[in-house]
Amino acid sequence: MPADTPPLIECQNLTRSYTLGTQRMLSRSAERPTVTALDTISISIDRGEVVGLSGPSGSGKSTLLHLIAGLDTPTSGTVTFDGTDLKTLSGRRRTKHRLENVGIVFQHFHLLDALSARGNVALPLVELGIKKRDRRVRAKELLEAVGLGDRITHKPAQLSGGEQQRVAIARALVTNPRLVIADEPTGELDTETGAQVLDRFKSVAEDTAIVLATHDPETLAIADRVISLRDGKLVADTSKSADISESGPRSQTESVSSQSNSVQ
Amino acid sequence: MSRMLAGGRRFIAVWGLVFSQLRHHRFRTLLAIVGIVLAVLTMTLLAGTGYGVLETGESQFESADRDLWVTSGPVALSAASGGFENTLYDAHVVSSEMSEYDGVRNAVPLGFHTVYVSDDGSEFDTIVATGVTGSGSAVSISEGEGFSGGDTHYAGGEYDGPMTHEILIDPQLADRYDVGVGDTLYMGGSLAAAESNEFTIVGISGTFSQFLGTPTATARLSELQTVTGTERVDAATFITITLEDDADPEVVQAALQGDFDEYEIRTNAEQLNAVVQNQALVLAGAVTLVVLAFIAGLALTANLLALIVYQQRETLAAINAMGVSRGTIVSLLAGHGFAIGVLGGIIGAAVTPAAAAALNRVAYELTGFEGLVVVETDVIILGLVVAVVMGTVAASVAGWRVSRLPAIDQL
Incomplete structure (x- = not known):
């Protein structure tokens, strides 16, 4: 990556707070309690980079993923995608942005059970108005790339968990997105299948930036960089050279905290 | 594109x-x-x-094959008499006068009364009985000969002529009592009157049961009035008028209304509306x-x-x-x-x-x-x-x- 190439994603002082309840029963004027899921996070992600998000439950991984994907908007701060501040886009344009630029792999897959593997993979292409024949060809290519060339007409109920996950990955890649986000992509898979899926993932998405949110060290091992979050704050941002498996999160945090500051 | x-x-x-x-x-x-x-x-x-x-x-109004309906006051259900209230008095005289008008083929008073009825004179049920005048030609008979002769009991309003004690019953009543033409039924406005008035079934007719939606017996009006105690005022529910084929209902209606302004004279549709408006429920x-x-x-x-x-x-x-x-x-x-x-x-x-x-x-x-x-x-x-x-x-x-x-x- 040339040094003067701007990052694909740039998050500046990203904060996301949620208001709890409405408290109308008590008082309209009463100040509503809020919880801060992300607290002034600043990171950037380059094209083709594989970034792992780690941290315990409630640390803000999913919130950060949603903000990066344009599924949510920050309370303050900015998420810039290839120079465009996502907060300035209308809901319709953010949807279009996701369609054209972002692939999402859901933890629970969310495949349409009425459609075959090929139909599921081709679904985002429907929105783009692509010809049926081209949709089928593209979906078949991707299913073959993730090792499901012989399962294209099978419906989700006829596929194993690992196969469904691979269909979800193929679907996330079908529009040639510049960014793929995946929330616990191996969360429902056994270790061996999870490893196979990750290998496929990385090999298929060569020029695509990938952001993976996970607790799983095996999954984090494929990342070029791991960003650690705790209580909504960034506590570490370490490159692949750091030994993730041998150092605990806290010591890692301490060792790379200066690096994380430099990223900001 | x-x-x-x-x-x-x-x-x-x-x-x-x-x-x-x-x-x-x-x-x-x-x-x-x-x-x-x-x-x-x-x-x-x-x-x-x-x-x-x-x-x-x-x-039901259409199938009754009547063109005009004459009433006196609102047409309403009566708890006392059963069926409709009988508020039209001197029914025989009024209907006879109306029959003389141009375009009128016949004018027939009808009275509806709740009566006691029994096949053996010991156990009685209540049904609605219909009183008709003349020979009952306005009633369709499916079995039997129907009424014989005229309304002899009326006797010019004296109610002292011989009672024929003939009735027509509808098929449901025939089934209920397992009776037919030639058999007898006891009928009257009170138990005492019913026990002492035995009527001979002279025909089976569904005309009024279809109209009223309930089992019905049909007798001559004067005899029904006598067994229900309403003969003194010659009470009927309404008078129905059948017109000649070439008569204009509205013209006849206007002519009758002009001369009989104490009554309300309505066409089929108007009569239905009047009945329905009274039946708010x-x-x-x-x-x-x-x-x-x-x-x-x-x-x-x-x-x-x-x-x-x-x-x-x-x-x-x-x-x-x-x-x-x-x-x-x-x-x-x-x-x-x-x-x-x-x-x-x-x-x-x-x-x-x-x-x-x-x-x-x-x-x-x-x-x-x-x-x-x-x-x-x-x-x-x-x-x-x-x-x-x-x-x-x-x-x-x-x-x-x-x-x-x-x-x-x-x-």
């Missing part, structure tokens, strides 16, 4: 997706269609019943049924489709998160609603006549009225249209609302 092409491809693909989902979720689709069929049936049958209540009343019931039918159909359809959409909210949120637009999602759900509405609507419309026939059979057994549920083609078409339109609109609105939920809240 390319945008139009893309839109066309998207439209076709969305329909493919709709049918894939309907086919895949066969049981859910079947239940949804059954729900719509029930909604259509609720609408068509309730509306048909409401309409039928009014239509039956009108057809019947009218309110019929109108309520029609309105309820429409609302019930709408509510059932909307609820059902909203439920189906709500079941799919996570999937819809996922595809929205992937970049599928809200418009496409709403189109997809509108397609669902349209397809289920069309299928349910067609089946509902197709089974409506059979369901109406079954209801009519039950209604006839219970009330004696035939054709109480009248389902017009317009009502069936309305049911079909409501199913399709509401199916589409309800699914679209539910889809629009679901698509507005933040996708991340559903994932």
